Amino acid sequence: MDFKLSEREELLRKSAREFAESEITPKIDAMEATGDFALDLLKPMAKLGITGIIAPREYEGVGLGYMARTIVLEEMARVCAAVSMAMQVHHMAIAALNDFGTEAQKKKYLPPLARGETMGCVAITEPSGGSDILGMQSTAALKGDTWILNGRKCFITNSHTSDFWLVLARTGEGPKGLTAFMVDKNAPGAKTGRVEHKFGLRGSNTGELVFDNCELPRESIVGQEGGGLGVALKTVSESGRTGMAAVALGILQSCYEESAKFANERVLYGKPISFLQAISFAVAEIYTELDMCRLLCYRASWMKDQNMRFDTESAMAKSYTCDAAANCAKKAIEIHGAYGIMQEYKVQRLLRDAMVTISAGGTGQIGKVVIGRAALAPFQKKG
Amino acid sequence: MEKIIVCIKPVPDPLAWDRLAMDPVTKTLIREGIPSVINPLDKQALEAALEIKDACGAEVVLLAMAPVSTRPVLRQALAMGADRAVLLSDHWFAGSDTLATSRILATAIERLAPFDLICCGNFTLDGSTAQVPSQVAELLGIPNIMHVSAMEFRPPGPLLVTQKIEPGLVILEAEFPLLLSFTKEANKPRYSSFLEILAAETREIAVWTNAYLQLGAGLIGLGGSPTQMADLLIRRKVRQGLRLEGSPEEIARLLADKISQLGIV
Numbered sequence: 001m002d003f004k005l006s007e008r009e010e011l012l013r014k015s016a017r018e019f020a021e022s023e024i025t026p027k028i029d030a031m032e033a034t035g036d037f038a039l040d041l042l043k044p045m046a047k048l049g050i051t052g053i054i055a056p057r058e059y060e061g062v063g064l065g066y067m068a069r070t071i072v073l074e075e076m077a078r079v080c081a082a083v084s085m086a087m088q089v090h091h092m093a094i095a096a097l098n099d100f101g102t103e104a105q106k107k108k109y110l111p112p113l114a115r116g117e118t119m120g121c122v123a124i125t126e127p128s129g130g131s132d133i134l135g136m137q138s139t140a141a142l143k144g145d146t147w148i149l150n151g152r153k154c155f156i157t158n159s160h161t162s163d164f165w166l167v168l169a170r171t172g173e174g175p176k177g178l179t180a181f182m183v184d185k186n187a188p189g190a191k192t193g194r195v196e197h198k199f200g201l202r203g204s205n206t207g208e209l210v211f212d213n214c215e216l217p218r219e220s221i222v223g224q225e226g227g228g229l230g231v232a233l234k235t236v237s238e239s240g241r242t243g244m245a246a247v248a249l250g251i252l253q254s255c256y257e258e259s260a261k262f263a264n265e266r267v268l269y270g271k272p273i274s275f276l277q278a279i280s281f282a283v284a285e286i287y288t289e290l291d292m293c294r295l296l297c298y299r300a301s302w303m304k305d306q307n308m309r310f311d312t313e314s315a316m317a318k319s320y321t322c323d324a325a326a327n328c329a330k331k332a333i334e335i336h337g338a339y340g341i342m343q344e345y346k347v348q349r350l351l352r353d354a355m356v357t358i359s360a361g362g363t364g365q366i367g368k369v370v371i372g373r374a375a376l377a378p379f380q381k382k383g
Numbered sequence: 384m385e386k387i388i389v390c391i392k393p394v395p396d397p398l399a400w401d402r403l404a405m406d407p408v409t410k411t412l413i414r415e416g417i418p419s420v421i422n423p424l425d426k427q428a429l430e431a432a433l434e435i436k437d438a439c440g441a442e443v444v445l446l447a448m449a450p451v452s453t454r455p456v457l458r459q460a461l462a463m464g465a466d467r468a469v470l471l472s473d474h475w476f477a478g479s480d481t482l483a484t485s486r487i488l489a490t491a492i493e494r495l496a497p498f499d500l501i502c503c504g505n506f507t508l509d510g511s512t513a514q515v516p517s518q519v520a521e522l523l524g525i526p527n528i529m530h531v532s533a534m535e536f537r538p539p540g541p542l543l544v545t546q547k548i549e550p551g552l553v554i555l556e557a558e559f560p561l562l563l564s565f566t567k568e569a570n571k572p573r574y575s576s577f578l579e580i581l582a583a584e585t586r587e588i589a590v591w592t593n594a595y596l597q598l599g600a601g602l603i604g605l606g607g608s609p610t611q612m613a614d615l616l617i618r619r620k621v622r623q624g625l626r627l628e629g630s631p632e633e634i635a636r637l638l639a640d641k642i643s644q645l646g647i648v
Contacts (some may be wrong), residue, residue, distance in 0.1 A: 007455055007581060011462055015575040049577030062577045072577075267622075 001306070003295075007073075012068050012343075017073035019048050024080045027276040031203025032349070037086050037161050037202065042116040050076070050087060052114025054239075055094050059110035065305035066239075070112070070246040070297055074371075077250020078257075081353040082203030083376025084250055085360070086119065088243030089157040089204075093166050095239035096180070100231050102224035105182060109164060122240075123153040123160035123209050124232050130155065131366050133168075133232060138211065140169040140179060142218070147181065149214040152193065157360070158206035159191050167209065170230045178228030181220045189214030200352030201360075236362050237311045237370075238304055241318035244361035245297045250327040251354045252290045255328040258347050259283050259335045266337075282335055286328040293321040319367030326356035384441040384538070384559075386498045387432040390446050390488060391460050391468075393419035393453035394509040403615075409478050410612040411607060412509065413503065419453045421460055425505025426572035427565040428627045432502045433532050439538050442466050444495060448476060448487055454588055461583035462575035471497065473592040475600065480608035483512070484520035487603055490596045492523060492539070501562040505530060517562040526561045532568040 005013070027038040045051050053069050055061020069091060079085035092115050097106060113120050115290045128135050149169055159165070166186050171179040183190055193208025242308020258281055263274035273279045296317040313328035329351035333340030340347045358364050395403055395416040421429075432443045445460050445468035447453070457468040471491055492501065492614060501520070503620045506513035513529070520527030529533075532552065533545035546553040547566055593603065600606050627637045642648055 006459060008584065010455065011459055011575060011580045011583075012577060015462070015577070015580065016460060019574050047576060048574055053577060060583070064577060064581075068577075 004271040008073055008105050008359055009068065010192075012064075013071050013075055015048065016050070016072040017078070019050075019204070020076045020079035020083075024076065027083075027190065028080050028203070031080070031082060035057045035197055035202045037205045039084070039161060041083060042119070045087070046116025047115070049366060051090060051116040052094070052292060054098075055110050055114040059098075059106055059114060061094070061110065061114040062211040066301040067298065067305050070249075070301040071158065071325050072238065072244060073243060073246035074250040074253065074297070076251045079250075080203060081202045081247050081251050081350075083359070084247045084355075085201050085244075086161070087156055088239075088361075090120035090195050091243055092122045093162075094233040094238045096166050096183075096222065096231055100180065100227075101182075102219070104219070105229050108184065112163070119158040119161045121156060121158040122164045122235060123156045123159070123167045124236070125153060125155050125323065127152060127154050131363055133229065134175060136168065136170050136178065138167070138169040139215070140181060142171075145218045147216040147218065147220060149181065149183065149189070149211040149216055150340050151211050153209040153211075154193075155196065156205055156209055157204055157211055158197060161205045165209060165260035166222060166231075166239055167211070168232050169211075169230075172226060175226055175229050178227040178232070179225050180222040180228040180231040181216055182222055183209075183211070183214065183220065184215060187214055187216060196211055199358060200349075200354070200356035202352075225291065237314055240361040241314040241367065242297070242300050244357055245293075245300065245314070245317040245321045248321040248354060248357045249290075249297050250295050251325040251350050251357070252286070252293055252321065252328055252340060254346065255350055256283070256286045256290050256334040258345075258350070259286055259332045262336055262339075279335055282331045286331055289324040289328050291298075293317070294383060296320055303371075312371055315362075315367035318362065318372070319364040320353065320366055322357040326358060329354045384435060384439050386442045386444060386495070387435060387500045387502060388444050388492055388498050389425070389429045390447050390467065390496060390501065390503045390516070391425045391429070391447045391457065391459075392422040392504070392507045392509075393447060393449045393456040394422045394507055395439035396420045397508065402523035403498045405577070405615040409613070410617075411478050412615070414450065414561060419455055419456050421496065422504050422507045422509075424508075424565060424567060425460075426463070426504075427569045428563075429463055429465065429570040430570045431531075431563070431565055432500070434570065435500070435531045435536055436464070436536075438501050438536065441499070444498075445545065446471065446482060446491055446495070447471065447490065449589060456517075457588050458583055460576060461586045461588070463573055464579055464581040465586070467586055468588045470588055470590045471592075471596070472590050473572070473594075475593045475604050478608060479587035479603055481512050482515040482518060482609060483603045483607040485515050485522055485563045486598060486607065487596065488515065489519045490598055491606055492519070492592060494591075494596070499559040501525075501560075503564040505564045505566050513564075517563055520562040523562070527564065528555060528557060528561065529564045531565045534563065534565075534569065562601050592610070 049062040052061035053064050057063040073084045121215050139150045140147045167181050169184045189212045191210050193210045196206040263279050266273045300313040300317040332347040339345050394526045399417045407572045436443050443465040445465045448471040449474045480492050503516040517527050528544050532547040535543040541556045627634045
């Protein structure tokens, strides 16, 4: 078993870190204040290879795997989780198109996504809920050669910053009655709705998509008609959960760094507070959680790169890391004392951001349903 | 423009400086276990070379004298866009001071000749002597412009170099071959794109030993070094509070005196 990262992975980390620290940091205050994603980051991120990291070379991507993506998302989230969140969803759209799209769809949509000309967006959640995917109420009906889409999607990351959306809608009854569509934002009857104002991940755009007799060409289907559940589950489980886990991992890394730095600098009773066991134990706990989560996240991504089934492992990585990020951000705030709740200190942002990761990209509880199923299966009585 | 040589020095990562120690006998830094990074100003030198390469084409060759374990640092520099690298690595080179180092670098550059331009950082983070670039140029018999804060080269026009000196800026028109050493203001080094990181994996890092350079033992290493480090002290920053007492007027005067004394205003 080799836990060492390759030279390539170390270089990717270094490059992503340098970029994030130099280019993303100056944008954070404005994103926090306005709640808008810094769209001018797209071009430089594309130049580096972030936007197209998992897109195949033939569609102008970099053609790297999920391990590379996790490292890059982690490094961006270490600096600003909101930008990392926006990119992880962008990658979800790329993954769905690459896994299920026709050659024509790949040629049309993947290059602009890889070049960072627009952002990717996957729209599953509705006002009726996101976890209950079969309870979806948006519908699409075929009239002649045109699909007529009706419904409303909510809490959609990159909703207002994307030129086309991957949308799931009901085309029939039951689990085989869901279908995925590519929807151009200028399609007749398609429009964006309200923009949400979140308390965390503020720089990642979240909002509504509204479809009022939206007309889509017949070839808008991604995958098979009735195959939408498979598109959604694979995309959420593979790129969604590993991506969210990577975002939370970056937050955790930042919790550790901020806590260790502060504990070594802040002097009380004549010496740094790191000499107090109450503080050093808290830092030790954060450090341990960070290491555990990194192993979970890297294993899940590595399994994807090995073409192994990893739905349980991605659920473990996602649900555990997002919880750990929130718990450790709380600890980091406690280590900072009153400074921790001040806007000027990063740790308060870390807690706000970490809380958003828990319900995003498949809730932690749904993750535990997946894990529980796998954990119980070997001991279930047959028949 | 045929060939640009960029001198790269792997230096101890500043984040690990608190773990740095000195060999009590050789008075050299013990680098084992300390991660290395590209000397920051060498990135400016490399960026300048790559800008010329982008503008008019040239082979950019990296040259470093360092242990073989620092290859990842050269790989990172290759991932910025350099074409190949030469790593000068031999236990005979260990302990070289700036003169011995310059002899080794200059000899290697002669092996790489012909060249048009040598780019260096103005100084390195670990030694900070700023002597090597000028010594290399002297040994090669070419001009050296230090403190380069800007460069402009649009063939067939001349190479225009802005040199930062204490009273202001000097704009020089220069001819090749020459050696330039760059300051932080010279440019903004590019990031290694992921595609370049992949491409760099197949770019050559040749390791040259003294068997190839054929320098005498009296010219290199500790034996070839007229200077030796006497001691190394780590500067530690300590926060210190100062309590001023008296009437508000007295405190204000004491504070103003202190600010003046510290040279803040």
